Amino acid sequence: MARKKCEHGRERSRCKECGGSSICEHGRRRSNCKDCGGGGICEHGRRRTLCKDCGGSGICEHGQQRSNCKDCGGSSICEHGRRRSRCKDCGGSGLCEHGRQRSNCKDCGGGGICEHGRQRNRCKDCGGSGICEHGRRRSRCKDCGGGGPVIFLEATEVEEFDGEEDPDEWLPTVQARVVGRPRGGKRKR
Helix, strand or coil, X not given: CCCCECCCCCEHHHCCCCCCCCECCCXXXXXXXXXXXXXXXXXXXXXXXXXXXXXXXXXXXXXXXXXXXXXCXXXXXXXXXXXXHHCCCCCXXXXXXXXXXXXXXXXXXCCCECCCCCEHHXXXXXXXXXXXXXXXXXXXXXXXXXXXXXCEEEEEECCCCCCCCCCCCCCCCEEEEEEXXXXXXXXXX
16 A cells, blocks of 8 residues: 655655654654653663664664674665765765765855855854864863873883982983874764
């Protein structure tokens, strides 16, 4: 049986504009609305299929979302081992004509870019979620508990004590060099 499509090209019961029966008063799918107590929400307040604590069917044996797990060969992973939507070699749908992530491309006017031309979550003027009450990036604010980038240093003593100085006043000369930086990559959400 074919499902009826509305004038917006969606299934009628799931269309917000048409007031579909599957849409709740909060504008969400009724089954996935926390506020309405939808059946798709577990006791932990998460989507039932994606809850690790409930053993959701969307979670694989590695504790990852099944579709995004490289080890399980998830459907969102391409032959190059990357997210299909972000793979340049596969022509990912999440990439724009400039080869950037579509939502963060200034030239394309991506949804992640605010009216000031900055990433929306990092814009102070827009009150971005990545900015703390002190006006700093939340992840780097020491007052808020953000660690910020860590740089590992190796110290090497250059000048040795030759016995002629007063031992209580002598300070060794130390040379420092960077031996490691934190690994790049994005934080998991």
